[in-house]
Amino acid sequence: MGRPKMYDREGITDRAMNLFWERGYHATSTRDLTEAMGVNPYSLYAEFGSKQGLYSAAVERYESTVMVGHFGGLEAEDASLEEIRDVLDFFGESGDRKGSYRGCLLCNASTELAPTLETSRESTARYVEYLITVFTNALRNAANQDRLVEAAPIDELAAFFATVLMGQFVMMRAQVDRAVVRSAANQVVVRLNEVVLSPDSRPPQRA
Amino acid sequence: MGRPKMYDREGITDRAMNLFWERGYHATSTRDLTEAMGVNPYSLYAEFGSKQGLYSAAVERYESTVMVGHFGGLEAEDASLEEIRDVLDFFGESGDRKGSYRGCLLCNASTELAPTLETSRESTARYVEYLITVFTNALRNAANQDRLVEAAPIDELAAFFATVLMGQFVMMRAQVDRAVVRSAANQVVVRLNEVVLSPDSRPPQRA
DNA sequence: AACATAGCTGAACGATCGCTTGGAAACAAG
DNA sequence: CTTGTTTCCAAGCGATCGTTCAGCTATGTT
Incomplete structure (x- = not known):
């Protein structure tokens, strides 16, 4: 019930991850992030709670995608x-x-x-x-x-x-x-x- | 002529270097810096021009003190x-x-x-x-x-x-x-x- | 069609950012 | 002492920071 989300969590987390990856944490503003994610501030905070929360999610995403690609064989x-x-x-x-x-x-x-x-x-x-x-x-x-x-x-x-x-x-x-x-x-x-x-x-x- | 400076450039650059070294660039604010350097914003900008200028000076200071200590023998x-x-x-x-x-x-x-x-x-x-x-x-x-x-x-x-x-x-x-x-x-x-x-x-x- | 629910939107919150400025203070030169 | 010059000081500039929210929109349920 209620209005469905217009984004999918994995997709926007990916975009945030790439931005953090390129610029680091402090040099990436929430406005940069919402713009790259194609999402409004409200959605960011509803989904991740804070900039740090989004960062943590981006790190987890990195671990489960990029790192698996790098070290999957070794695992x-x-x-x-x-x-x-x-x-x-x-x-x-x-x-x-x-x-x-x-x-x-x-x-x-x-x-x-x-x-x-x-x-x-x-x-x-x-x-x-x-x-x-x-x-x-x-x-x-x-x-x-x-x-x-x-x-x-x-x-x-x-x-x-x-x-x-x-x-x-x-x-x-x-x-x-x-x-x-x-x-x-x-x-x-x-x-x-x-x-x-x-x-x-x-x-x-x-x- | 004129009023003499109440700081010496090397000393305050050292303090700034240590702060940048600990916290990185973006996480160190100019207020943190002026406080640690014991200097007013005016003096900071009169001496170094900008935060980036101060950072460059701190890097140079790092090269001429810390790095020489580390690699002086190898030089x-x-x-x-x-x-x-x-x-x-x-x-x-x-x-x-x-x-x-x-x-x-x-x-x-x-x-x-x-x-x-x-x-x-x-x-x-x-x-x-x-x-x-x-x-x-x-x-x-x-x-x-x-x-x-x-x-x-x-x-x-x-x-x-x-x-x-x-x-x-x-x-x-x-x-x-x-x-x-x-x-x-x-x-x-x-x-x-x-x-x-x-x-x-x-x-x-x-x- | 009417309601309840959840997400979207744009505007703006207080705080802090890097940086500037006008006037007081401290020196050298006359 | 006066004048000229340079620095110090406190306040605050506009911009941007992370974050919030009232009002609107789109859905599932009845």
């Missing part, structure tokens, strides 16, 4: 070396893709908001924990398959991978030469190869 | 492996130091402002270029001293180091477990050791 229970390499390759080339200047919404949020906004610190902590978890899981799987040298420091490598990723996001956002991002990825791959047992332990490439 | 013409290791060690432990949640002013600036503010993109580009230059220089010196394996990819390593550094800054600002920052530094050291020729090529430790 698999049986992810292993191939999935790690895919992620490293993907971000190594990400400087070439248009829109790379947006970097990563959660990385941007952490430097802009983490110290002052509780919810941002939480979502960033969740993000880093997530990255380390999926990397650790894949490395552990590789170890269980006897594909890693015995002394491979799995936890340290996972934290290292996550840290390099953050650095790449910063480089992308700062629009530095894409070779820098590529170089970082290459060196991580080299380091990864050093804990891999046999150079031929990798199964045939997938398409 | 030396004859810097080599020892200086690289010192920097990696320093940032590896930086999670332990108080105030580490501030991260790096220029790294924070790049994610918050680089896409929208020309001057920020410039200062970030300058920063990354500087980092890569000093790392490259030190690596090249080590190569000239025959301390590196012949195939050491110097340019790529330098870009890699700079990228990891950025990632560490993000991690520090997000206040994640300091072990993450430590791990990243450790793995970079491991990678560095792999391009070093003899394990005993390092001269006795300095104090």
